[in-house]
Structure formats: C-alpha cells, structure tokens
Amino acid sequence: MLQLQTLRDNKDTIIAALQKRNIDAAPIVDSVLLLDEKRRSTQTELDNTLAESNKLSKEIGNLYKTGKAQEANVLKEKTGTLKEDSKRFGDELNAITEQLQQLLYQIPNVPHESVPAGSTEDDNEEVFKEGDIPVLKEGSLPHWELAKKYDIIDFELGVKIAGAGFPVYKGKGARLQRALITYFLDKNTEAGYTEMQVPHMVNEASGYGTGQLPDKEGQMYHIGADDLYLIPTAEVPVTNIFRDEIVNEQDFPICMTAYTPCFRREAGSYGAHVRGLNRLHQFDKVEIVRVEHPEKSFDALDGMVEHVKNILRELKLPYRILRLCGGDLGFTAALTYDFEVFSTAQDRWLEISSVSNFETYQANRLKLRYKDENGKSQLAHTLNGSALALPRVLAGILENYQTAEGIQIPEVLVPYCGFDMIK
RNA sequence: GGAGAAAUGGCAGAGUGGUCGAAUGCGGCAGUCUUGAAAACUGUUGAGGGUCACACCUCCGGGGGUUCGAAUCCCUCUUUCUCCGCCA
Numbered sequence: 001m002l003q004l005q006t007l008r009d010n011k012d013t014i015i016a017a018l019q020k021r022n023i024d025a026a027p028i029v030d031s032v033l034l035l036d037e038k039r040r041s042t043q044t045e046l047d048n049t050l051a052e053s054n055k056l057s058k059e060i061g062n063l064y065k066t067g068k069a070q071e072a073n074v075l076k077e078k079t080g081t082l083k084e085d086s087k088r089f090g091d092e093l094n095a096i097t098e099q100l101q102q103l104l105y106q107i108p109n110v111p112h113e114s115v116p117a118g119s120t121e122d123d124n125e126e127v128f129k130e131g132d133i134p135v136l137k138e139g140s141l142p143h144w145e146l147a148k149k150y151d152i153i154d155f156e157l158g159v160k161i162a163g164a165g166f167p168v169y170k171g172k173g174a175r176l177q178r179a180l181i182t183y184f185l186d187k188n189t190e191a192g193y194t195e196m197q198v199p200h201m202v203n204e205a206s207g208y209g210t211g212q213l214p215d216k217e218g219q220m221y222h223i224g225a226d227d228l229y230l231i232p233t234a235e236v237p238v239t240n241i242f243r244d245e246i247v248n249e250q251d252f253p254i255c256m257t258a259y260t261p262c263f264r265r266e267a268g269s270y271g272a273h274v275r276g277l278n279r280l281h282q283f284d285k286v287e288i289v290r291v292e293h294p295e296k297s298f299d300a301l302d303g304m305v306e307h308v309k310n311i312l313r314e315l316k317l318p319y320r321i322l323r324l325c326g327g328d329l330g331f332t333a334a335l336t337y338d339f340e341v342f343s344t345a346q347d348r349w350l351e352i353s354s355v356s357n358f359e360t361y362q363a364n365r366l367k368l369r370y371k372d373e374n375g376k377s378q379l380a381h382t383l384n385g386s387a388l389a390l391p392r393v394l395a396g397i398l399e400n401y402q403t404a405e406g407i408q409i410p411e412v413l414v415p416y417c418g419f420d421m422i423k
Numbered sequence: 424g425g426a427g428a429a430a431u432g433g434c435a436g437a438g439u440g441g442u443c444g445a446a447u448g449c450g451g452c453a454g455u456c457u458u459g460a461a462a463a464c465u466g467u468u469g470a471g472g473g474u475c476a477c478a479c480c481u482c483c484g485g486g487g488g489u490u491c492g493a494a495u496c497c498c499u500c501u502u503u504c505u506c507c508g509c510c511a
Contacts, residue, residue: 062442367471
C-alpha cells in the first residue's frame with residue numbers, strides 16, 4: 001500500500017510511474033486525495049467535539065466533588081448534542097477511512113525507475129544469461145515422460161487422491177525432492193539466512209499484510225470453516241512474522257529462509273503449457289525473505305540475485321535473468337528479477353525464481369517499522385525471492401541431465417541423495 | 424469438546440468509575456563518576472492521527488453498550504492458562 005503522505009507529495013510522479021503498468025491511476029489517486037482531505041477535516045471536527053465533551057466532563061466531575069450537584073446537572077444537559085455530534089462524526093470518519101483504505105488497496109506499487117515499459121512477458125528485459133544449453137540426443141524426453149519411464153513421479157496417482165496438479169513423488173523422485181530442499185536450505189543458511197518453520201495456513205490479516213488480499217483472493221485456497229488460507233508462498237507467513245513490529249535499525253539486515261509447500265488454485269490457467277511439473281496446485285519451495293533498511297534494500301536485492309545465481313551455477317543448469325516489465329510486474333513489487341532455467345526437451349524457459357523488492361509497500365500494510373537514528377519510526381523495506389522453487393528445477397534437472405543410461409544427479413546433490421543416477 | 428481463570432507500555436506487574444497514557448521494577452537511551460568498563464546516582468524512554476509548530480484527539484486483546492465521564496461496569500468475539508475428556 002502506498003503511503004498517503006508520499007501520494008500527497010508526489011502525486012504526478014507516481015501517476016507517471018504507474019503508467020509503466022499500463023494503468024491510468026489519475027482518477028483513483030484524485031479520489032484518494034479528495035477522501036484524504038475529507039478524512040482530515042472530519043477528524044478535526046470529531047476531535048474538537050471530543051475535546052469539548054472531555055472538558056465538560058471534567059468540570060462536571062469537579063462540581064460533584066465540591067457538592068455543586070445542581071450546577072453539574074445543568075452542564076450535563078449540554079453534553080447531549082455533543083454526544084450526538086461525536087457519534088455522527090465518528091461514524092462518518094469510519095466510513096471515510098474504510099473507503100479510503102479500499103481505494104488504497106487497489107493501487108499497485110510504484111515501479112522502480114529501472115523497470116522497462118511493456119505489457120506482457122515478451123517485454124521483459126533479459127539482463128543476464130549463463131550456462132551451456134546441452135544438445136540432447138535423439139529420443140530425449142520431456143520430464144513427464146522421464147518421470148513415468150523411471151517411475152519417480154506419478155501424476156495419475158495424484159489425480160486419484162486429490163486432483164490434477166497434485167503429483168505423487170516416488171522412490172528416488174521423492175528422495176531427490178528432499179535432497180533439493182535440504183540443499184537449498186543449507187545454501188541459504190550458509191549465506192546468513194535463518195531457517196524458519198512456519199504455519200502453512202494464514203489468517204486474513206496476514207493475507208492483507210503481504211498483499212495477496214484483496215488482490216489475489218481467488219488464487220488462494222480458502223478454508224471456510226476456519227477462515228484460513230493455504231499459503232501460496234512462504235513469503236506470506238515469513239514476512240508476517242514482522243507485522244506490527246518496530247525493529248531496531250541495528251537489527252538489519254533481517255534474513256530468513258523457509259521451506260514450505262505452496263498451494264495455488266491457478267484458476268483459469270489450463271492448456272498445453274501446464275503439463276507435468278510446469279504448473280501445479282501444490283508444490284515445494286524454499287524461500288528467502290529479507291527486511292532491510294530503505295537505503296540498503298537494492299543492494300540487498302542484488303545480493304539475493306547473486307545468491308540464486310550461485311545455486312544455479314552449482315547445479316550447472318542453464319539459466320537467464322529477466323527484469324520484469326511494468327505489465328508483468330507483480331502488484332506489490334517495485335522491481336522483480338525472474339530466473340528461468342532452460343528446459344531442453346520442452347525447448348522453453350521455465351520460471352524457477354522470482355526475486356523482488358517491495359520497498360515500503362508491504363511494510364506499510366504490515367506496519368513494519370524501524371527506529372531511525374533520531375528515534376523516529378520509519379517504514380522498513382521488505383524483499384523476498386525463491387531459492388528455489390522445486391518442480392521446475394526438477395524438470396530442468398530431469399530433462400537436461402538425461403542420458404541413455406538414465407538421469408544423472410548433479411554433483412552437488414549426490415551427497416544429499418545418496419545416489420548419482422536414476423535408472 | 425466440558426468447567427474455571429485471565430488478557431494493561433519492550434518485559435514483569437499495580438491500578439475496580441473522574442485528577443490514569445497509566446504506579447513500581449527490569450530493560451533501553453543520555454549524563455555524572457571512571458584511564459575505560461562495571462556498580463552507583465541523575466534524567467529520559469509506548470504507538471498513531473493532527474499542526475509550520477503548539478493545541479488537541481485516539482489507543483489498556485477485538486467489537487458493541489451503560490454513563491456527563493470507563494483500563495475499571497455490562498454484552499459479545501478472540502486468544503492464553505489450569506483442570507477433565509479425546510488424541511498425533
């Protein structure tokens with residue numbers, strides 16, 4: 001959520017920047033500013049009314065104490081209209097505040113200056129590319145075929161138990177999953193991220209805190225009986241650790257990592273590109289989350305990008321990094337780098353990580369602040385990234401590491417797997 | 424699931440109708456002392472709105488109510504603790 005003060009001070013710049021997202025924010029920003037003014041004037045009226053009745057109440061109290069009940073009763077009568085007024089102003093204020101809040105929820109984050117203009121993923125800017133794309137021999141298979149051939153992932157079994165998009169990993173497939181999770185967590189903790197285990201369901205307040213609500217309401221599984229949401233990413237519970245918190249400036253950087261399953265309804269996204277592991281309702285992901293000083297957050301973002309690069313180098317997977325264009329940028333992000341691995345047998349790039357800086361957008365919703373050197377509360381910056389999302393990494397490994405003899409296990413994973421080949 | 428108790432500032436903990444944004448202790452910060460540190464002493468120390476700055480307003484788990492006036496009384500929800508039951 002954008003800060004009102006910033007919106008007041010930089011209205012035109014913000015509207016101009018939001019054009020990169022291909023939206024004309026002018027009308028909504030105008031309504032916000034108008035409502036804000038109304039809010040403040042109503043607040044003042046309410047405050048004045050309350051101040052007066054506070055004063056009267058004190059007088060009445062003093063009169064009673066000095067035994068002047070008669071005079072007190074006279075004053076009491078005057079409080080009637082004040083009460084009505086304050087009730088009226090109060091209700092009005094609540095309504096305006098609610099309205100204002102709803103409008104603010106609808107304005108996405110302001111893209112960083114480096115975000116390229118554009119409307120679709122085709123306009124994303126490739127900023128880095130590394131690793132050799134293996135040339136596969138005749139008869140090489142996409143991962144869903146490999147999964148079947150070596151009996152390591154059973155998609156049909158998942159359909160039977162839950163539905164499409166809930167694969168069952170078997171034997172060495174399951175072990176490889178676990179190996180990847182442990183390997184990622186080890187890499188992250190080595191880099192200074194503290195490992196966390198967090199709830200896989202969150203309440204409504206958490207959903208609002210990180211911005212999944214109300215924007216992506218339909219993308220999360222909702223448990224009606226208890227009003228909880230299955231997490232679409234560990235970002236939600238991990239970042240919400242710091243909801244309503246004021247941290248010390250010297251606590252920065254706050255670095256956390258967590259493995260969780262992720263649940264996404266993926267409503268409406270069916271088609272040729274969702275085969276196999278490409279798009280699932282439940283998948284595993286190891287996430288890194290940072291809370292940062294505003295001046296350091298973009299350095300931190302670069303650091304996170306380097307960190308993910310290192311992991312992909314170790315796995316020896318060909319990948320590229322994209323800077324998302326305005327049209328593809330997530331609602332809450334100011335700047336996002338997507339990592340994609342090349343899936344050789346499918347001959348396409350698969351997104352495996354998304355690293356973002358949210359600046360104060362989430363922090364404002366979360367009320368995540370820090371004390372600056374003058375002792376004043378300031379909003380912190382939040383960032384997160386996948387390090388990494390499992391299924392597509394797995395798809396990349398299966399396809400790129402396939403040989404006539406079987407699937408080779410990347411060297412760094414062998415100690416975690418206990419085998420070096422899936423035959 | 425049943426019965427009871429409780430929810431106050433970073434923490435502990437007082438406060439049962441007005442002078443309470445809230446005693447006291449610990450912690451934090453600043454200072455005195457000290458070569459430095461510790462101890463001791465002194466001062467300071469919640470959040471938000473509002474204002475050029477003051478004033479002023481709101482917040483004692485959430486919501487509603489009683490009252491001229493509520494941390495304090497009533498209703499309700501949530502959470503925590505204790506006991507019983509069930510159970511990984």
